Amino acid sequence: MRTSLRSTAARPLVALLALVVSAGCSGSSLGGEAAGPASTVKIGLLVSQSGVYKSVGDDMANGFRLYLALNGGKLGGHPVEVVTADEGEGADTARPAAERLIKQDKVLALAGVVGAGSVAAVKPLLDANKVPLVGANGRPTKLADPAWVWHTSYISTEPGLVMGEYVHKAVDGPVYVIGPDYQGGWDEIGGFVEAYTKAGGKLANPDGKPVYTPFPGTKNFQPYLSAIAESGAKAVYTFYAGGAAVDFVKQYQQFGLAGKVPLYAAGFLTEGGVLTAQGDAAANIYNSLNYSPDLDNPANRTFTSEYQKKFGGQPTTFAMATYDAAAVLDKAIAAAGKDLTSQTLNAAIAKVGQINSPRGPWQFDAAGHTPVQKWYLRQVRKDGATLSNVLVQELATVGG
Amino acid sequence: MSGYLVTAVDGVAFGLLLYTVAAGLSLVFGVLDVLNLAHGVLYLAGAYVSYLLADGGWRGLALAVCGGVAAGALGGLALSALTRTLAHRGHLDQALATLGLAYVAADLFATAFGGDAKPASPPAALAGSVPVFGHAYPVYRLVFIAVALALALAGHLAFTRTSLGALVRATVADRDMVRALGVDTRLVVGGVFAAGAALAVLGGVLGAPILGAGPGVDRSVLVLSLVVVVVGGVGSLPGAFCGALLVGEVQTLGVRLAPSYAPFLLFGVMLAVLASRPGGLVPTVRAT
Numbered sequence: 156m157r158t159s160l161r162s163t164a165a166r167p168l169v170a171l172l173a174l175v176v177s178a179g180c181s182g183s184s185l186g187g188e189a190a191g192p193a194s195t196v197k198i199g200l201l202v203s204q205s206g207v208y209k210s211v212g213d214d215m216a217n218g219f220r221l222y223l224a225l226n227g228g229k230l231g232g233h234p235v236e237v238v239t240a241d242e243g244e245g246a247d248t249a250r251p252a253a254e255r256l257i258k259q260d261k262v263l264a265l266a267g268v269v270g271a272g273s274v275a276a277v278k279p280l281l282d283a284n285k286v287p288l289v290g291a292n293g294r295p296t297k298l299a300d301p302a303w304v305w306h307t308s309y310i311s312t313e314p315g316l317v318m319g320e321y322v323h324k325a326v327d328g329p330v331y332v333i334g335p336d337y338q339g340g341w342d343e344i345g346g347f348v349e350a351y352t353k354a355g356g357k358l359a360n361p362d363g364k365p366v367y368t369p370f371p372g373t374k375n376f377q378p379y380l381s382a383i384a385e386s387g388a389k390a391v392y393t394f395y396a397g398g399a400a401v402d403f404v405k406q407y408q409q410f411g412l413a414g415k416v417p418l419y420a421a422g423f424l425t426e427g428g429v430l431t432a433q434g435d436a437a438a439n440i441y442n443s444l445n446y447s448p449d450l451d452n453p454a455n456r457t458f459t460s461e462y463q464k465k466f467g468g469q470p471t472t473f474a475m476a477t478y479d480a481a482a483v484l485d486k487a488i489a490a491a492g493k494d495l496t497s498q499t500l501n502a503a504i505a506k507v508g509q510i511n512s513p514r515g516p517w518q519f520d521a522a523g524h525t526p527v528q529k530w531y532l533r534q535v536r537k538d539g540a541t542l543s544n545v546l547v548q549e550l551a552t553v554g555g
Numbered sequence: 556m557s558g559y560l561v562t563a564v565d566g567v568a569f570g571l572l573l574y575t576v577a578a579g580l581s582l583v584f585g586v587l588d589v590l591n592l593a594h595g596v597l598y599l600a601g602a603y604v605s606y607l608l609a610d611g612g613w614r615g616l617a618l619a620v621c622g623g624v625a626a627g628a629l630g631g632l633a634l635s636a637l638t639r640t641l642a643h644r645g646h647l648d649q650a651l652a653t654l655g656l657a658y659v660a661a662d663l664f665a666t667a668f669g670g671d672a673k674p675a676s677p678p679a680a681l682a683g684s685v686p687v688f689g690h691a692y693p694v695y696r697l698v699f700i701a702v703a704l705a706l707a708l709a710g711h712l713a714f715t716r717t718s719l720g721a722l723v724r725a726t727v728a729d730r731d732m733v734r735a736l737g738v739d740t741r742l743v744v745g746g747v748f749a750a751g752a753a754l755a756v757l758g759g760v761l762g763a764p765i766l767g768a769g770p771g772v773d774r775s776v777l778v779l780s781l782v783v784v785v786v787g788g789v790g791s792l793p794g795a796f797c798g799a800l801l802v803g804e805v806q807t808l809g810v811r812l813a814p815s816y817a818p819f820l821l822f823g824v825m826l827a828v829l830a831s832r833p834g835g836l837v838p839t840v841r842a843t
Contacts, residue, residue: 205662205770206771207769207771209669209671209770210669210670211670213669336818367815369817369818371771371775372778373817375569375765375806375807377565378565378811379811381562381690381811382558382811382814384690385558397672398769398771398772401671401672401674401769402672402767405767409684409691409693410690410691410693411690411691411692412691428670428671429671431671431674432673432674433674
């Protein structure tokens with residue numbers, strides 16, 4: 156049926172049909188492929204749909220869907236079929252899910268991935284099958300030869316790296332450092348410790364080393380908070396995300412540390428849904444991130460207002476980075492042209508150049524495959540009845 | 556030094572919370588020989604009830620407690636009916652059925668309440684902190700210790716001093732003999748299941764301001780409860796009590812004393828207990 160339609164006489168008919176069909180969705184048609192209906196491409200969206208990082212995964216999926224919705228359900232002129240798979244809580248669940256996406260669903264590329272540990276676990280699969288991943292959140296610090304791995308987010312050490320010097324200047328005395336015991340936690344905390352000690356700071360932890368709490372098992376932080384209270388720390392630096400962030404921040408207040416010992420953190424501690432659950436306990440927390448919903452640029456205004464319309468609430472950096480992952484795929488798929496395979500797509504991603512993102516323009520570092528971008532200091536403040544992360548100042552431009 | 560004392564107090568609070576949940580699990584296992592892996596999700600149900608109904612006042616808390624206990628009892632009866640057909644098929648089948656049910660329920664909760672942890676506030680009168688040994692400590696946890704102790708005492712008295720309690724104990728020891736005496740053990744079984752489930756949900760309602768309500772809480776509570784049951788001795792309430800307090804202290808004071816060993820402490824202690832007392836701290840006497 157299809158082959159007979161491909162005869163020269165039927166071609167205009169097909170083009171007309173394609174036009175009628177695509178008129179339903181207000182897509183931007185990209186040139187060069189008008190001769191026939193562009194083939195549907197499959198993109199595997201690997202995000203946490205269960206476990207402690209479900210809310211992060213949901214935000215990421217929302218960001219990706221928002222980009223598709225605003226672009227007629229197409230990336231680079233091709234209609235997109237998004238195959239979603241559950242990353243779970245980390246490497247153990249992420250790897251089989253990625254394997255299914257690559258081998259069974261035969262996706263063109265992967266996007267998403269919440270955890271840095273998951274990325275490390277998935278990488279061998281990408282290398283072996285030559286399928287690119289446009290990651291949009293956690294990224295291991297040391298990722299040798301990231302040929303097929305791209306990230307629109309950050310390297311896990313960066314939120315801490317940009318805070319080290321600032322905290323050393325702002326806090327008169329030693330800082331206690333605590334975080335969750337897994338790859339992402341080691342990176343986030345390690346970045347801070349490196350920059351903070353380099354700037355001349357001293358850790359308040361008794362043995363001069365950060366404390367790592369079992370993850371995801373720790374629900375009760377009392378023993379740790381009691382140790383902090385007795386350490387004589389002038390401030391605390393931490394990184395938690397998801398449910399652990401809620402527990403930590405609420406208990407930080409319950410056990411009398413909030414208001415006495417200032418809390419500095421990687422921005423994920425108070426980003427998104429967790430902030431609502433933390434409530435007033437989160438007030439005044441300083442944190443660093445590559446995005447704030449109150450950034451003043453046209454791309455961000457569109458992004459925040461459309462996001463609010465579609466999902467309610469302010470977008471998070473997780474949603475923003477996955478929105479950007481879709482933007483990267485959009486540009487790269489269009490650039491790969493007719494000969495679209497996972498390999499040509501990967502080559503095209505390397506050449507996408509500047510991405511006009513809600514966080515401001517950024518581009519991939521050629522060697523590291525991560526963004527070179529600005530980082531911001533934010534503080535949780537009461538904005539009317541709700542709490543939000545208010546932009547305080549720029550911290551630094553880092554990346555690569 | 557005083558910091559360690561506060562942490563020890565917190566260990567008691569944490570241990571009693573675990574006891575409220577694990578008591579039911581232990582009894583159901585002891586009486587029915589059913590391994591109910593849906594126990595953690597019952598706790599989560601209670602936590603969500605608390606999130607929905609607690610409004611920062613006493614009325615909300617009372618509503619949540621009553622609603623939670625009723626819902627828990629019904630859930631227990633349903634679980635007892637479900638596992639009855641599996642009673643003779645061994646623990647693996649029961650574990651599969653109840654764990655499957657737990658997954659489905661947890662997923663439904665995640666769909667209904669989203670992936671974020673939900674806040675559950677204690678009544679405003681208990682929301683503050685008071686100094687304990689010179690350290691700020693939440694009032695709610697102190698009150699919880701008192702309430703949970705009262706619950707444990709009431710449970711203990713009902714179990715050891717009433718004829719109903721004697722019947723349950725007899726069923727734990729030798730179910731066939733009780734049946735031979737003309738007692739419908741199905742009623743005992745259903746009753747124990749309902750009571751155990753109601754306790755777990757109550758634990759969730761009262762524990763939500765301490766542990767929060769969100770995806771994953773069900774699993775951590777289930778794992779800890781199983782450890783409590785194994786350490787304490789299957790089917791023994793005093794055992795579960797000692798086990799819960801031990802686990803509570805290991806998870807707080809133990810962590811405070813040896814933070815770098817925190818991930819291994821719990822299972823290290825479990826191993827030590829099982830190696831020295833294979834039947835648990837307070838083993839039950841069973842007919843063979």
